[in-house]
Amino acid sequence: MRIERITVFHVRLPLLHPWTTAYGKEDAVETIFVRMETDGLEGWGESSPLASPFYSSEYAGGCFAVLRDQLARQLVGRDIALGEDLEKWLAPFKGNYFAKAALDAAWWDLRARASGMPLYRLLGGQKNTVMAGDDFGIQDSIGELLDLVGAAVATGAPRIKLKYGPGWDTPVLERVRAQYPDVPLHIDCNSAYSLDDMSMFRRLEKFRLTMIEQPLRFDDLNDHARLQREISVPLCLDESITSIERMRQAIELGSCQWVNIKPGRVGGLTNALKIHDLCRSAGIPCWVGGMLESSLGAMLCAALATLENFKYPADLFPFSKFYKEDITTSPLLFSSPWHFTLPEVPGVGTQPDKERMKRATLQEAAVTARS
Ligand code: MG
Numbered sequence: 001m002r003i004e005r006i007t008v009f010h011v012r013l014p015l016l017h018p019w020t021t022a023y024g025k026e027d028a029v030e031t032i033f034v035r036m037e038t039d040g041l042e043g044w045g046e047s048s049p050l051a052s053p054f055y056s057s058e059y060a061g062g063c064f065a066v067l068r069d070q071l072a073r074q075l076v077g078r079d080i081a082l083g084e085d086l087e088k089w090l091a092p093f094k095g096n097y098f099a100k101a102a103l104d105a106a107w108w109d110l111r112a113r114a115s116g117m118p119l120y121r122l123l124g125g126q127k128n129t130v131m132a133g134d135d136f137g138i139q140d141s142i143g144e145l146l147d148l149v150g151a152a153v154a155t156g157a158p159r160i161k162l163k164y165g166p167g168w169d170t171p172v173l174e175r176v177r178a179q180y181p182d183v184p185l186h187i188d189c190n191s192a193y194s195l196d197d198m199s200m201f202r203r204l205e206k207f208r209l210t211m212i213e214q215p216l217r218f219d220d221l222n223d224h225a226r227l228q229r230e231i232s233v234p235l236c237l238d239e240s241i242t243s244i245e246r247m248r249q250a251i252e253l254g255s256c257q258w259v260n261i262k263p264g265r266v267g268g269l270t271n272a273l274k275i276h277d278l279c280r281s282a283g284i285p286c287w288v289g290g291m292l293e294s295s296l297g298a299m300l301c302a303a304l305a306t307l308e309n310f311k312y313p314a315d316l317f318p319f320s321k322f323y324k325e326d327i328t329t330s331p332l333l334f335s336s337p338w339h340f341t342l343p344e345v346p347g348v349g350t351q352p353d354k355e356r357m358k359r360a361t362l363q364e365a366a367v368t369a370r371s
Pocket of ligand 1: 188190213214238239260289
């Protein structure tokens with residue numbers, strides 16, 4: 001497929017309610033869309049690094065600039081037959097995982113559309129349904145959180161994830177566990193702690209958590225391995241896994257027993273597949289995380305989540321949980337409260353709605369072979 005034109009969009013999606021984690025509060029999600037064109041076909045990708053570099057070193061405004069000025073120019077005019085080829089052309093540029101992921105996703109959608117196949121099947125998925133769990137940010141009060149968790153448990157949520165950080169920690173967990181003793185539960189610390197907090201981690205043993213997600217520094221592997229040797233609760237890495245090499249090192253060190261794979265964080269679906277395969281051969285189960293993407297990004301994540309080593313409900317949600325309106329033509333629709341069925345159409349299964357996209361776009365740039 002010869003890439004003729006790449007258009008990059010920096011988009012702002014206002015949230016219905018602020019989303020608060022150990023990193024701070026977001027009132028809107030800033031995300032990147034990429035449209036890639038070849039021979040009368042177009043493919044769409046999304047990657048959501050958020051508005052400020054708090055989750056990782058990337059942010060939407062920076063991603064937009066590096067895509068426009070550097071990365072897209074590297075691909076236009078080239079014939080790209082495999083995800084590995086795209087990765088090879090982008091390899092001279094260090095880091096910039098979320099930016100690369102937007103290009104990689106658009107290429108996969110384009111390739112699936114050109115082959116007349118649903119994306120999930122092209123990725124190697126065997127089933128077209130994906131199970132999702134629920135995820136709760138830091139609330140204004142424990143009472144509010146208990147009500148939200150109660151509503152999710154009442155509809156059969158297969159697992160609950162709580163954001164966890166200083167000021168919103170063990171007492172909150174104590175109340176949730178006391179009220180809902182049987183629901184599969186895990187916490188996500190978003191890098192808020194260090195090995196100095198060992199006594200707090202030891203106190204978590206009694207809550208029967210399925211895992212503790214990213215308790216320590218965003219770029220650490222070694223201290224996670226030390227913590228995993230000290231406590232029996234499985235650790236899950238999120239922020240720390242940005243590449244196949246980092247994953248190999250985490251396995252060698254024993255840094256985790258689970259991995260949350262987000263296509264954006266690892267540079268795209270091509271690398272997500274490699275990390276999935278490496279974890280499968282090492283006996284480490286994975287699950288698909290999210291970055292509050294629109295339905296387009298969520299569909300990309302859902303397609304990935306159909307692979308066999310994704311063993312825990314994904315962070316997927318209907319757009320109405322976070323957004324007033326969906327920006328795409330076909331929103332992620334749940335066939336039961338906690339199951340999403342992927343559409344049997346060529347490609348990822350959705351694309352931005354032109355009018356809604358226009359209203360949400362902060363800046364846009366097209367790169368062609370001549371520009
Ligand atoms: Mg996380």
